[in-house]
Amino acid sequence: MSGGTGKDPSRLTPRGAATRDRIVATAADLMHRQGVAATTLDQIVLACDVSKSQLYHYFPNKDALIADVIAAQASRVILHQNSLLEQLHSMDDLEKWRDLLVAGMHRDAGYRCPLGSLANELVGRSGHAHPLLAAAFDSLRDALAGGLARLQEEGELGSEVTADELALGVIAALQGGYLLAATMQDEQPFRLAIDMALSRIRALAADR
Amino acid sequence: MSGGTGKDPSRLTPRGAATRDRIVATAADLMHRQGVAATTLDQIVLACDVSKSQLYHYFPNKDALIADVIAAQASRVILHQNSLLEQLHSMDDLEKWRDLLVAGMHRDAGYRCPLGSLANELVGRSGHAHPLLAAAFDSLRDALAGGLARLQEEGELGSEVTADELALGVIAALQGGYLLAATMQDEQPFRLAIDMALSRIRALAADR
């Protein structure tokens, strides 16, 4: 959960832990909407009504805070997706899953992906952030691949293509869909991108 | 081509025009690799050996330069894709097109898309950049849709799905592929993402 670069949360009083969490949550929200570079520490401090010294009491520098923001978003998204994908047992469940994703897109966040927007900005540019983001996408792929593998075992889906490869392809479609949706300010490209990937899976299922 | 916010290129001497172009090209390269926000004017000025005043002689501010960078990248990519996609006449041509795209990915640019990386950072955050990027993706979709529509007319491809929709889906797959490739530092996810989209198209073609 924690990026580990900040202050050891174990020796924090409840009040301190709450303040720390509030900072991370506020930073995550601002960075999701404005971008990481565009979000200043002063903005964060103002938005969640803490002082500069509190921020630097819990995090050694901005990079450490960013690391925790990534960890928080990753944990949130992965937990959510795991709980959704655990119940994947049929092709129709995949459509329901897609509908939930579409419904979960936030217009007020400019149709951006909480993880993808961070990755796009930080991958290859922040040495500390990159592995965290790579691990997050790995977990996401594992969660989806787990669900697809179950479909394969239950005979709902063919095995010509690995569950891992299918999952990665779907995640790519998701990410591209997010970008186009943000650019067009419309969720339709997102829906279209997923549907294209799901059609491929459906075709593999029809071959049964 | 030009963003239009800078100095009118028509009343520029050849030397001035060359300097201006050199600034845009250098800025485009740096921004592609480091990101827009992370690229400072001092870096640009240093990298192409011009002085600060020259930069401000040709562009009123950084945003205007960014607009020209977007325009330059968009024009470059779209011209290239148009010339490639004009020759699209069969399913196999699509595979060749994919191979060219894979070969065109630059490891030294962190496997990032020249347009996608700009869009990810600027869309929804820079009022001037957004429409330029949206238009660029529209042109890209038109170029691809034109090729796919030709396949449909020639009976190579079914018309159950619009050429426009297919094209948008493929572009989404491309963009997602770029992001995952950059995150994993490997071109395989990119190839996988495109192949998933092309499989869908191939399935529509097989229905003939």
Next chain:
DNA sequence: CACAAACTGGACGAAATCGTCCATCCGGCA
């Protein structure tokens, strides 16, 4: 209750970065 550690507040310093200013140089043209 007393004391130490955790917590809080906000002013301050230092560096980076955008943008300005002005003096000088070059190149075509009457």
Next chain:
DNA sequence: TGCCGGATGGACGATTTCGTCCAGTTTGTG
């Protein structure tokens, strides 16, 4: 050849932003 607008060089100012400092308050514990 002399002139004038475009082109160039680099120092300078103003602002933003990360990070520091220290003084004061709250909380848990012997």
